[in-house]
Amino acid sequence: MNALIISAILGVVMMFSSILLKQKGAVRNVAVTGIILLILVNILEMGGTVFFKVNTRGMIVFDQFALLFNSIIFLATLIYLLLSAKDMEKVGVNYAEYFALIFFILCGVTLVSSFKSLLILFLGIEIISIPLYILTGSDKRNLKSNEASLKYFLLGSFSTGLMLMGIALYYGARGTFSTVIDPLITVTAKPLLISGMSLLLFSMAFKVSAAPFHFWTPDVYDGAPTVFTSFMATIIKAAVFIGFIRLFDDAFEQVQSTWRIWIAVITAVTLFIGNITAVFQQSVKRMLAYSSIAQAGFMLLSLYAMNTEAKEGLLIYAAAYCFATIGIFAVLAKMSDYTFDGFNGLSKKEPLIAATLAILLLSLAGIPLTAGFLAKFYMLKAAIATPNSLWLVIFAVLMAAVSVYYYFRVIQAMYFKEGSTSSSTTEFSPFFKGAMLILAGLVILLGLFPDILVNWLYF
């Protein structure tokens, strides 16, 4: 609750900061301070200190899982702001508004991670989506950005329609929007429930860009300003995933046998399309878009397994994935050439950046010692515990091997290829380097000791 309210307030504060503060740096500082504040109040709430006692009538429940997840998301956002906030200046003039939107989105994220009513889920998703449409189109002169924004908006609204139909059918079957199900009540209108479940599945799959509802992802991620792509591809995706898993864990537990197979199919298709398509990409940004689809495929395994390990794993996955991808996007945002060749010889020019980037890429590829490995490890471990899952797991790891191909192309470019004559990068500030170093350290730390994260769950 703390985070929900504070983030809303912060959003408003940021709205006004553009009027009050002329200096962009000051705005940035306010935002960073705000996010740190968010983390603090959230951690306080984990410790039991709740500032705002609001009766939500059971529609929102901040349990340990949600709080821990929020902390991770806020931490990721902090890192994101530290690394990329400066690059937002390049996007457009509404600098402070971007931060306001980001804080509103975080507000939506807290809702999505803690809803117990479909209404809240719906509102949360919309609070996330609407600012995102804006952020995607924030580079107003850029036709790509326009296009991405409109595509995202149209497709997103379409999926909202699907979601609402799903909610309506759910309501028809259950008579309530609450996801807290009395296990004793059996639903008579099962087709209604299953149809509703399917539609919700589709729309949530759309939001997490799972195939075959992923089509918006590459275009939107590609078109959006890189700083915001970073935000969308990581924090938002992870947040929606938490919503996804909560929804299906709570509301549809009774029909698990029905949706599990579909999740399996969607997982397989997502892994396949994401990984395979990424192979041929020439632009790193677009590659990362496909890679985010592929990673979503892996995260779907947690949904498929839906056991304790899966949920723990999803937290780690979210953290690992967010940290790594944010870092890569942050570097990418500073490059003038988004193709793979743009990275040629980076290790010579910027050894530290190259090294940290390599670690992040290794993490995404799932190489041990990095958080990415453990994340995948958790997913596989969770999935293999469910019966008849072997084919899916094997498919998943084979696709992971494919993913190595495109992640390593970047490493190859950085380390083993000669750079072009002209400097294709802007200068990296020492601050940025330091932040990258910390990020890489975090990724490795998490890869070695996942306990530090998971143990919070059992406080």
Next chain:
Amino acid sequence: MVAFFLIFLPLLTGLLVFFIKEEKLVKGFAFLSSLATLTVSLLGLTLFKAEEHLQFTAQWMQPLGSSFSLKLDGMGQLLCLLTAISYPLVFLGSWNSSYTKPSNFFALMLLAQAGLMGVFLAMDALLFYFFWELALIPMYFLCSQWGGERRIQVTFKFFIYTFIGSVLMLIGILYLQSKTPDHSFSLRAFYNLELTTKTQSWLFWLFFLAFAIKMPVFPFHTWQPDTYEQSPTPTTMILSGVMVKMGLLGLLRWLLPVLPIASYVWGDVVMSLSIIGIVYASLIAIRQDDIKRLVAYSSIAHIGLMCAAIFAENKSGMQGVLLQMFNHGINIIGLWIIVEIIERRFGTRKISELGGLAQKAPAMAIFFVIIALANIALPLTNAFAGEFLMFNGLLNAKSNYYLWFTVFAGLGIILAAVYTLNMIRKVFYGEVNTITAAATDLKLNEKLALGIIVVLIFWMGVYPQAMLDVTDNFSQALTERIDISHLFRKK
């Protein structure tokens, strides 16, 4: 503590080396580090033989059912010693090569050593997997950065290939873990599993693929000649001398004892593949003109024999394999040292372009001939006892086709003689030509490295028992564990 230091020393020094700038210093430091590791390894064999020194367990990833547990058993002793010996040799033998960014090169080499040690010591499946990959990553960077012209594609193929294998293994590990009663990754827990034949069978292939690619066994070998050819030679030495042993170790520690029934059931298939590989690789080696590729194919043949002998599933075969793992490592490093010298001096690896080196560089010729002969298992050289025991194991295998296996594997011995002697003849004998006319003989450091190798060759050749004693308990326990005859008796 010995076990811990074997990993920790190279890891720490490896990380330190990154920050040294001066090339000489880097080399010296790396060399000293490798010597220190060797000392630790030797101490583990002599002064600190007691159980408590050889074991190391620490808490790690407790909730996952894993722990940081290391142990130096017989095989571990042997392979760690091999790793520890090969590094000083490699550094010494390639002392004259210079690299761009030497600190990175040597740091990665040492990190790879830490990874290798970890693979050989890990008694926990997750830890094993960790190190398995960790050994690979530095190798990937080493080969891709300092290799030959086609290094990037070739190394990448190698990497993806092995990566696919290892992720499949990961699934196997995960499945096994999910079946253990206390959800533990420890080796002991795996050993206590009782799985049905069917389950074992598919698990077997998940594991075997990983190991087969690593070793490599026909037909999963095509990454290997390319990689050996393109990698910088010190890396190739480690790859072929030490790293391929990871696959064999995997078979011996993680496959056979865990899945004994499947190993028995599929043993014939695996042995057939291995033995096809022996003949196949040997025949290709005969036609090779590139020394590196020749040695690479010869390595495939040798590894094929080891793999086959493992699946003979008797103590003689096991002991032979263990001994041969060590000796093959020593020998092939020796071969590479000379190959590297040749390549560096003459700028070519083409056998057809060389000739008459024995006149110009007699010491090199002598060393090479000795090592090459050891490589084809001449008696009183180190490989003999190993191959002897392996063949003995093969002939006494439980398989119905043991005689065929032995005969065809034996064909490999003959073919090995053919290609090895042909190479010696073409490279060292005959008249000198324009390329080799200006040849000079070995430098002191090269002589020293090769001298040590030759001493090892003869020592292990005359008194192989020294090593056999080290691994005796291990192979005894292993053969007892994989003995599934009691299952048949019940029926």
Next chain:
Amino acid sequence: MPINNYILLSIALFCIGIVGVLTRRNAIIIFMCIELMLNAVNLLLVAFSKMHARAALLAGDVNGTAGTDGQLFVFFIMVVAAAEVSVGLAIIVMMYRNIHSVDVNFLNRLKH
């Protein structure tokens, strides 16, 4: 009125909306079709709310509030729709400013 009638009607409207999205290329009309879909959902929700209200009544819950949540949800949908429309039209206008068209087929810079 049998609830099935309402379900069928809503579904029909919903599908008409989808067909519109599929077949039209004017961004505004596509958006309108989406609004149509939302309205279909609204109708269904109201029908369900009345269905549940009736069920509660039959079960003896006389002054219960059963079914209000459905209608309130509709209210929220309208709220959201309004917000969405404002943003959506802003985007469309922005698009139009740049390329002087609202034809979605022109949106093909981003592909593959």
Next chain:
Amino acid sequence: MQNALQIVYLIPLLPLIGFLINGLGRKYLPKPVIGVVGSGVILASFILSVWVFMQVKGMPVPYIASYFNFISVGDLKIPFAFQVDQLSSLFLLIITGVGFLIHVYSTSYMHEEKAEHFGRYFSYLNLFIFFMLLLVMGANYVIMFIGWEGVGLCSYLLIGYWFKKTEYNKAANKAFIMNRIGDLAFLIAIFWIISRVGNVNFSDVFAVANGEVEFRKFSATDITVITLLLFIGATGKSAQIPLYTWLPDAMAGPTPVSALIHAATMVTAGIYMIARSNVLYSMSHITMDIVAYTGLATALLAATIALKQNDIKKVLAYSTVSQLGFMFLALGTGAYVAAVFHVMTHAFFKALLFLGSGSVIHAMSGEQDIRNMGGLSKKLKITFWTFVIGCIAIAGIPPFSGFFSKDAILLSAFVKSPLLYGVALFTALLTAFYMFRLLFITFTGTFRGTHEQAHHLHESPAGMTLPLIILAILSIIGGFVGVPEVFMHGGDRLGQFLAPVIKPNEMHHVSHSTEYLLMGLSTALVLVMIAAAWFKFRNYQRKEETGFGKVLENKWYVDELYDKIIVQPLHQLGGFFKSVFEVSVIDTLVNGVGKAVNYGSRQLRLLQSGQVGSYVLLMVLSMIVIFAVQFFIRK
């Protein structure tokens, strides 16, 4: 007394030390020192061998000196142990004795080599002696095998001693590889023995074979397989059909090497091995027959080839093959003692002949083609006369040594079957013919070489002639140790001496008169052949061979045949694997996966058309599919 024998390890150790000194010091030591060290260690070994020989005389059981565990795995324990008994001590004498003479000879023969290579040469020779001693002293099959392969190695090194010549190196490779084929069979035999006996000690193996061990037994198949495999091993080392072709090529090495390795010692290792395993062989008639017939066939084949060879050493080489065939014939007929006897006499006279030919070659400045020689008897008197003695000995004229040993073999062949005897006798006659052909072409008639050679002709130095003379004497008297019973009561001393190792042959049932008759027959016919040779070749003139002679000159085209049916196909297969199978099958498969992924990627990304309409369509279609499957199929 027996403990004194503990020091037998010195016998092989001394040559090893010589090898190390000469090998490591070859750059620093002057030639005389190398020569002295090289020969000296062998002399010391010889003295020790004589001492050992004295000790073992009449010793009922072999003395086994065990030093350390060579390989020990589970129940399989292979000690590094030496066995000293009558058989091995006899071989010790031959090896170190003849070896010493050849070392001495070499000091002169190789005098023109550079010190470095001179040292290398002697180190190889010493190493060879070391391995040969290991071979005969080993107390089990594995130690024997070590020596077995070791001598192969030395043979390889020495054949390719002049490593600049590609042809020589090829010959060396051929020798090594052919030997390896045999060695493989030997190895498999060892494994077979291990699987049945549990270890490889001679004593244990023979004990099991003799049925002295409970629980362990050889089946008839086991015996046959083991003995056959061992025999295949022997065909490699002792140059029998089908693995004999390396030996003539091995003449590429320096002549003393040919004398030592390819005539006197190494090639007889096969005979030693079978004689050593006589217990096993006696149990398998099939193997015995195969051994006998193979030996005879080899003897005949090699003899026919030798008829038309023009290289002085090649003739001797084929003669060696032929003589070895005789020995196998003896073994196959159960006359182990005769075989060993022939090994000994053959060592004397064949070493003599080779050294003699070396002397000739030395005098002719490296010329080996006898067509370019002739009339050398005038200039090379000692060489000539010793050569004559050698020829008489090999032809088998009493009382020269060859007569007795060959006679013993013929006799045992006769006992087995008259057919064998007939062919063997024919071969013996051929032997006499080609040997004297060689003698007459080389030493009589007129000189056919160049002027320069004629000018250069001289008798060899004492270092070379002295060994010739000693060997000539041995060739004359060497046969007396095995004078048959018919001539002398208490004859066949050799047989008695070896009795503890080789059980006397019981089937020796030939009347004395028959024996005399056979001896007379063979001697008479040999003399006829010599006379024929004299008339045909005393004034030899060069002429091209035609018809059958050409086939013989080209060695029945066996090398070409092997090349066609074995070498070439394997070579082709290797080429096929290398450039076709590896590339277009395996690599294509592996890379194909990558290519497929790439191709899939290229096609799959087209799905991302950029059109909102198609995206929605695809989404709707997948929804339809999922719904349809959900509600109509899965239920």
Next chain:
Amino acid sequence: MNIIQILFWFLSVVAIFSALMVITSKNPVYSVLWLIVTFFAISGHYILLNAQFLAIVNIIVYAGAIMVLFLFVIMLMNLNKETEPQKNRWLKMAGAVAGGCLLLVFVAALKGAGLKDQEAMVNEGDIGLIKNLGKELFTTYVVPFEISSILFLSAMVGAVVIGKKE
């Protein structure tokens, strides 16, 4: 067939017909107008279901505000002509067929929904009255209500960001 049923069927037919006209009209302005008709029909249904509050809100917000906004934008862009070029005929067909199939599948899926005896209360019940709804909204649903303000804020900021001239 009583009056309610007649009304139901009438409104349904109007809704579907006008909805179809929305998607088939060439002129965007007509589409907007047909959509307004649809909304009115739906509002009629609301009244039929005794959900007067929603009926009014629907007309005010949707028909009144939103559709006017649409109309306004269309006029602004001068799109009131039949400017839309022919879309790929096949794609159009495919779209229509896909939509039809979806409808079929939905209908098939929901036909046996197990709600055979369930009916929607028509023309009675007072939950749809403004009093009841208002009470609920400001007690139970006050939190979502407040949250929706955040949504509006963000939409507002967004509209400013997008709309503001640079």
